[in-house]
Amino acid sequence: MNQQQRQKIYETAKRWIYEAGTEIREHMNDPLDIETKSNPNDLVTALDKQTEKFFVDRIHQAYPEHHIIGEEGFGDTLSSVDGTIWIIDPIDGTMNFVHQKRSFAISIGILHNGIGEIGFVYDVMGDQLYHAKRGEGAFKNETRLEPLDKKKKLEESIIGMNHFWLCENRVVSYPVMQKFVRTVRGTRTIGSAALELASVAEGVQDAYLALSLAPWDVAGGIILNQEVGGVAGDVDGNPWNPLERAPAVVANPAIHDSIIGFLKEGRK
Template sequence: MNQQQRQEIYETAKNWIYEAGNLIREHMDEPLGIETKSNPNDLVTVLDKQTEKFFVDRIHQYYPEHHIIGEEGYGDTLSEVDGTIWIIDPIDGTMNFVHQKRTFAISIGILHNGVGEIGFIYDVMGDVLYHVKRGEGAFKNNTKLAPLDKEKKLEEAIVGMNHFWLCENKLVDYPVMQKFVRKVRGTRSHGSASLELAYIAEGVQDAYLALSLSPWDVAAGIILNEEVGGIAGDIDGNPWNPLERSSSLVANPAIHQSIVEFIKEGRK
């Protein structure tokens, strides 16, 4: 993807995101038609589905040769990353959307031949857009984000992680993670993976850990963080695979390896 193509797709996608955000705000107080998916806490609403279809219809119209990976089932089933792929989460943080009407985002990452080219994370209620074009800087609205602080220490870090790390689980010995929590300065759980990653790129949070996430949860955030020097992959330090659900670790480069070592200590 050359610079001109990247710019054209970026401008088009940005306009669609603002349009979709307006539609969500206009209709969010109507009956949401809430359903569950994999478990009672895995929610989906009519607006999740309508918003994804909004993007898919437009991509098919304007970029019929592009591929789509979407949370709500309107995309493609892919086995390789050739070509241009849009990875879409229409409402990331649906539980927040349903219960709190805030702290949720539209998240879109665009890859070309496996390389992250464009990313958007739109905090719908805050009207804050995090956006990136590869090699041209990452931004919060019109403010360019600085490279991440490479002098950050783990003891000074704010880390996003939820309570599942501190309960019995299949991946990591939870007493080790309790020790980890005591080591860092503080932990947070915002309920939206894409916003957690946006906060890392902004420098107001330093890492994010998750036991199991899908590509649409993290694609845009990984592209955003790579632009400012962040490191992304799974909790064992392996590279991110945009076609697979996996554990996730995105972090400031100064503390990434320290977190990997902590997790390695607790691996079962």
């Protein structure tokens, strides 16, 4: 994908995101048709589905040769990263959307032949758009995000992670995760992986750990982090795979290896 193609797709996607955000805000107080998916806490609303369909219909019309991976089932089933792929989460943080009416985001990552080209994370209620194009940096609205602090120490770091790390002994042992939490300066949880990753890219948090994330949860945020020097992969230190659901670590490069060391210790 050349710069001209990237810019055109970026401008189009950005316009669609603002349109979708306006539609969500206008209808978010309507009676919600809420369903569950994999478990009672895995929620989906009609607005999730409508928003994904909004993007899918427009992508099919404007870019019929592109592929789509989406959370709500309107996309494609892919076994290869060849070509241009849009990875879409129409409402990341659906539980927050349902219960709190805030702290949720539209997340879109656009890859070409496996390379992250364009990333968006839109905080719908805060009207804050995080965005990035490959090789051109990452931004929050019009403000360019600074490269991540390469002198950061783990003991001085704020880590985004949910509490399932302390409940799922089968992934990383309880004692090691307890030691990890005591080692870092503090932990936080927002309830939206996309917003957590935007916070890492912004330097507000220094890493984000999640037990099981799908590509649509993280694609936009990972591309943001790549533009400020962040490192993304799984709990064994392998690179991020955009076609798989897996535990994920996205971190400031100065502390990434230390985090992976903790996790590997707990997986012995």
